[in-house]
Amino acid sequence: MTLELPTAPKLDDAALAARLQHRIDNKTKPLGALGRLEALALRLGLILGSESPALVAPQMLVCAGDHGLAARGVSAYPSDVTWQMVENFLAGGAAVSVLARQHGLALTVVDCGVRHDFAAAGAPQGGEAPLGGQRSVGANSSAPRDGLAIRKIAPGTADASVGPAMSAAQCEQAIANGIALVRELPGNALLLGEMGIGNTSAASLLLARLTGLDIDACTGSGTGLDADGVARKRRLLRDVLALHADAGTPLAALAAFGGFEIATLVGAVLQAAHEQRVIVVDGFIASTAVLVAQALRPHVVQRCVAAHESAEPGHRLLLDALGLDPLLRLDLRLGEGSGAALAWPLLESACAILREMASFESAGVSQRDNT
């Protein structure tokens, strides 16, 4: 590999941790009474290196790509839904569009390898100006569109059931794209989103290979396969896993199973960790990108907040492997970054508690009885 991966040194400022904990414990509430919000405040303070952390210009990065394996019937939906949903993201009608708008999250959609030419599509085409304020990165297509970045490796990965989903060079390029994308984005928080018909299969394969868990446990119904469909998917994924038995390293596994959107997210996660951004992890597929990044740089996960636990059964196993405790359990299984967006206000609350809540001393409130 010629690409130099960003480093992510261990966060180990014990003095800052002690100051943060003292600050939290002296807020006007019984010790620990804000529960997991207190642990979240501590983590955000440590990532941002501040006793009064403030989240600035949060960026929702939705990476999209198609999967050759989708032709094998692993999804309830046709591959065309990938590009159609990208158009829906851009038009503001998808769940993540609605939620990003609600919470003031800048939304950038990335064509990492969708089987569709967005520049040629019929939708209105904007100039170089971003969506609004500091929103979106410029596209490298000849006809850029607001909020869309074209970082296309190929129109979909190859079919992983007959060979590697991508070449090593393609995998490296997608990671490099993710790194470059985050470098261009403002702010100190990155929310991960993705779209790609067939990508729960890639995620299940990566989870099984990188953790050694059985592929059946890692495989679920995705967008809504019935029981027969899940059984077929499990048989197919077992065969695909066996076909790529030699893909033992994180990068080899990523190239073998795909997809372009996951590899781009791996780069984005590595760069965000390097820059000490808060990384808000969404569902099963976005978490897989963190799993790969963590395998490459073992302190990445210190910068991560798990937004939610998906209804896709592999997600809980993946979060356990990462040691992340999800904020929400709402049986979501949509992806797109929708769960990350839903959890976002909790991160804002944790920071506001640290910044704005009074201490017992400042508010003149009595401490607990010592009797």
Add this chain to the structure above:
Amino acid sequence: MTLELPTAPKLDDAALAARLQHRIDNKTKPLGALGRLEALALRLGLILGSESPALVAPQMLVCAGDHGLAARGVSAYPSDVTWQMVENFLAGGAAVSVLARQHGLALTVVDCGVRHDFAAAGAPQGGEAPLGGQRSVGANSSAPRDGLAIRKIAPGTADASVGPAMSAAQCEQAIANGIALVRELPGNALLLGEMGIGNTSAASLLLARLTGLDIDACTGSGTGLDADGVARKRRLLRDVLALHADAGTPLAALAAFGGFEIATLVGAVLQAAHEQRVIVVDGFIASTAVLVAQALRPHVVQRCVAAHESAEPGHRLLLDALGLDPLLRLDLRLGEGSGAALAWPLLESACAILREMASFESAGVSQRDNT
């Protein structure tokens, strides 16, 4: 009882429910992929009687009162913390103050029976003008303060371990106060908050009496008693329960165990249900007010959303008794309305999904394969 309680008729518009479900199912996402957010959207649509519900001018009502039983050592904190925290709410430094500000919730603090004279207190005293916009109701004290409503029944309830916490007339007056308070508030959503040293004891007693559950299971550490303290609290509450064995009706139990803030919240819940407002239930004590209101008017709970499940063990039992599924499980045990405020953005999201998300048809996205 001379007070006429507001009615809360059954919500049973099956046609609206079907239209809402159809609308949810046709949004651009796999069927059910937004999980519990979809059930929440359905509920909010039914309460507000609309396929495109919008939450307007949400009101956080924090009711405060003191408890005679607190003198028996049932709390880790002294009773003075009640009034000190009311001052903290008004000064903007408490958790609920911070969270209400974050989410644009109008905050009204009610002195339902705090052992303190707020009008005589040293804090700066405003005129009749509300905190901002449509915030707060006017106080009936001679020297009203912004954001504070004085609806004081008495300076704390009587000690329930020697007699009823309040008289039937006091209980009725507190409920009437809650009804009148909500009548004066704008908007279509009410968030419940409370403050009162000793009030987990009242809540545990009410839960045990109204559900028949054993008092030990209903009793926890409150603001942070140690194991010995919890054991003492359990013994005391068992005795108090036995002392008021004849307090069998919801109102008799409420009068026997208190407190003024819970009774005021009962009135607020009844009036909010009557007006078809969305009621956002906070933790253990606020949920107890819903339990009493539900016992008086059996369809109240249809208008309720459970914000979270508290770390106080009785709360899960109480939510189960009400048939409510909490949105958040963050091990909160603070009260004040803090959990209701934290969950609020999820209600906004559910409404935004209904109002703003595209349908498959409008977005030109393919439906699932029928193969």
